[in-house]
Amino acid sequence: MTATLKPPQVAGLTPKDYASDQEVRWCPGCGDYAILKAAQKVLADVGARRETTVFVSGIGCSSRFPYYVDTYGFHTIHGRAPAVATGVKLANPDLDVWLVTGDGDGLSIGGNHLLHVLRRNVDLQILLFNNEIYGLTKGQYSPTSRHGTKSPSTPGGSLDHPVSPCAFALGAGARFVARSIDTLQSHLVEVMKRAHAHRGASFVEVFQNCVVYNDGVFDEFTDKSVATEMQLHVTHGRPLRFGKDGRRGLRLVPGKLELEIVTVGEGGVAESALLVHDETNRALASLLVALQPPTFPMALGVIYCDPAPSYERQVYDQLAAAGPAGSLDDLLKKGRTWRV
């Protein structure tokens, strides 16, 4: 099985062509609808071949995703989608595989698999829908829930500290880490296109609002009234600016490995004093994903991208180097034999 890195693309398809005939069954107002819409647009824009595209998911609200996309799809078991997707790529590296998971599926029960699929750098687009809650099991706190989250299982508030999905991904050795929001439709489409173009494991955290169990949990940076001041949209090679008219920016505190917010232009610093986003800089990426509202804006966009050879490609290189095979007969007679 040879060996284009991504399948050939086709033209003339629209997002509708990627919608399956299944009725979508998420709660009205769920952020998942917007992510599904964005994904279908991305598929149309890149001209993905339906027959070579595969969506793999685990368990949870987000993991219903494959049923709604008219490609090949596998709704697997809780937390194990990274392993299943790895198997798909090992069997046929030419398939274009998307992995859809959530904060519970990917970071609690499936945390181990997510760690390993990222460090191996299997060529997948990994979409982690983070709503900081267990939706499908009716509202228990999740591994990304903030300390003190009150839920049916933590009536007195949760005691454990949350994991940051992007920090986890960086720590696992991911070569592509990006972030977007369900309601930022065009931003989300662009981020997903970048993820699709990246060879290797591309990790995208999508802040997704659960209207039933955790409504408004991201309002402090997603609400329209604060978005401009509380979202930092990063672009490779561009200064880290945000706020109304780009009046605010980030720079390193002199003498410290620490970011601070400064005013740009009149009454503040010159743009040249700001940090410039370098998506190949892992240390900078670590600082950016650690920014927490309300003190700092939430960093969004492609935070880190530094490609390396993908796992399955290296596996097939080894396979090619091992071949061509002798016959089974030769194998069975290899070593010491004797004739009677």
Added chain:
Amino acid sequence: MIVPMAIASPPVRSVPREEREQAVIRFAGDSGDGMQVTGSQFTLETALAGNDLATFPDFPAEIRAPTGTTFGVSAFQIHFGATDVLTAGDEVDVLVAMNPAALTMNLGDLRPGGTLVVDTAAFTERNLTKAGYSANPLDDESLEPYSLLKVDLTRLTEEAVKQFAITSRDAHRCRNMWALGLMLWMYGRDRQATVEWLTRKFAAQPDIARANVAALNAGHAFGETAELPTHIAAYTVAPHPVTPGVYRTISGTEGIAWGLLAGLQAAGLERMVFASYPITPASAILHTLAGLKAYGVVTFQAEDEIAAICSAIGAAFAGALGVTSSSGPGIALKTEGLGLAIATELPLIVIDSQRAGPSTGMPTKTEQSDLFQAVLGRNADAPLPVIAAATPGDCFEVAMEAVRLATRYMTPVILLSDGYLANAAEPWRVPDVAALPRFPVRFRTEAEGFHPFVRDPVSLARAWARPGTPGLEHRIGGLERSYDSGHISYDPDNHEQMTKTRAAKIAGIARDIPPQTVALGEDHGSLAVVGWGSTFGALHQAVKEVRAEGPAVSHIHVRYLAPFPPNLGELLGRFDHVLVPELNNGQLVQLLRAAYLVPAEGLNQITGKPFKVSTIATAIRERLGRNGDHG
């Protein structure tokens, strides 16, 4: 090219060799003494000499236990003969004990009058204490029942290798080759294959290679020339007459690896994805297949057992042969994945190299205690076929059969092996590859009338449509699906229909497997001895021995444990009594009783060791006597 070193030709002592029909020898020493390679090389030379043989490597879980301790003793037993050899042997004829710990742990299996070879240099105060001896057994009368050969094996080895530029540590490590040389002399075996092996193994360290060869030759020459005590004899064991053909030795591990490969080719599949997580004693299959990449095998060392089965399932979804392998505790972790493969009806092979449990149990010791887990151990109504290998050579056939069942019925298949089979070796007639069965897979390509759970009317298998096929885009998953469309369905009647369909598909396999045959004896009589898996040899030999005394005893060995062959119940009904020996606390016996309401009785041994023939034979005689059924 490596040129094998010549074998020294010492003057020949004309000892009259005694003829033996068969023999059992055991090498025992510290886990660092190289007893396993010593045994393996003796096995190879014996196979080349044309004997039938069976081996039993028995080693501790510790990689290098503290020197001289009883828990660090590693042993390798080989039974070889001019007649059929079916087990590794009950009693040992010759025991080589490299130190006091090896002696104390193994002496109990040496038959009275058997030959005992010891390295006197290892019987130091310190080693004796570690082995629990208060007095040196070489100095008292405790070893009188045996033919004792005391050799300063350490000093003789050191002398043999002193001309080579190697460390004293490396010199010491040649002792096993000296012992091997002596044993090869004792049974009149060749040394050439071992010399070649040493030369290859130490190609980068030629002095070490030469030293090992020198030690091997010195041990051999010692037997040939030394003034051995008259009670130490040399033997010949004539070749075993067998079907003509090309032979080799095969271990259970090799049998499974090669059988999977043969199955892959028979199914006409391009790719095998073998995903596994290291666990004793299953890892060797991963190691073997990792060396066979050129044959289309992708091996994947997953992050855990769950990832191993799930990646194999993903590979199956994508159209490859998905295989995973483990031992009992790992199979337990794979259980949810098995449920997914059953629900999505994907072909999958799961190999369970059983070991003593529960939990970590005794990882290097054999047991047959995962039968319940394989047949019953899942949530919900989740049947799958279970088959078991009986011998190392049988592993090849059973692995091929697992591929056939998995792909023909779109189902996970559990193949039961065990720690004994994994490590045991036997001579094997290499099959005619062209004559092996073929069962080509037909992937679905027609879009007309397709849905993912459209079924073959005979086998009830669903269509296998792999990603990459235009027009067959579909979604599958663990949620219950409609019988008619494959879409998610919570319809009550549909769930019942799907559950029954899945069960009928697996039950229907019974029509597609050979009827149960009788391995030895008539298809009716007083007593059927019914076994499965690696106990084949012990059961067969025991039944053979008892039959020679007259009683109507038969041996039935079951390969297909789920579903059972369709005639099994009727066959068992033709015997007055059914005895089911197993290396567990009674599992097949319960399945047989449940399936056929037969008054089967168990014979259970849970020691981590294979059955002895005598254990089975005694139990058969006892059952017959109690039942008044002497023939």
